[in-house]
Amino acid sequence: MPVATVGDRAGAERAVTEETIDRFAEVSGDENPIHLDAEYAAETTFGGRIAHGMLAASVVSAALARLPGDIVYLSQDLSFERPVRPGDTVVAEVAVVESLGGDRLAVETTASVGDETVVSGEAVVLSLAHDGA
Template sequence: MTDTAASVDVGYTASFTVQVTDKMVHQFADLSGDRNPIHLDDEYASKTRFGRRIAHGMIVGALISRALVDGIGGGGIYLGQSLKFVNPVFIDDTVVITIKITGIRKEKGIATVETNATKLNGDVVVKGEAVIMMSRPA
């Protein structure tokens, strides 16, 4: 756990970059049971509006969870998350996950966090907002 939680306040921003790989997609399919052919079958996916396989949207959701821990600190608890899937993430796309604290109830240690993911070319793939209980009051 980092000591970042002790220094965060409204406006605090953190980000990290990760490549979404074929291995991640298969591992997520195994974990979740979501075996939609749009994620796993090249031939099927080639005939869809996307023209190729796309990653599960919730992989990006999981990466947002990671960004909260890496950016704000471990030991906190997710209380809620909204996600809007704006554009697909293709296999081997690199995404930048950015979190920004937009509000804190200091007496409770509850934070509202803007959660966004973009591709390296700037295309937004996921927009959302999380509410978290920080590991210690801000």
């Protein structure tokens, strides 16, 4: 199987529902009421429930997994730019921008809802050949 190289791109998307947010809270243990309590969230600057930032960032992880080869996450710098709300669809795009030597690659990462970026950053990954063994 080939490995990822500079110029490779991949994407993933995820529809976010109230159930998605509830399930993410259960799995992550992050039970912040801004995510789970509609009445509480309505009184905040966001005016309603919002998804966990890491839920949106997890769509980036799904996109990275679609790059060629076996991809192993080493690090990720993230900027959370806008909230994701129930009913939104998060679309993540990743692009390999630099070889860092060995099997390490720098990857530009972006997650958007419509035309608005919600999460941006850069990841470092290992791209390994899969020998099928």
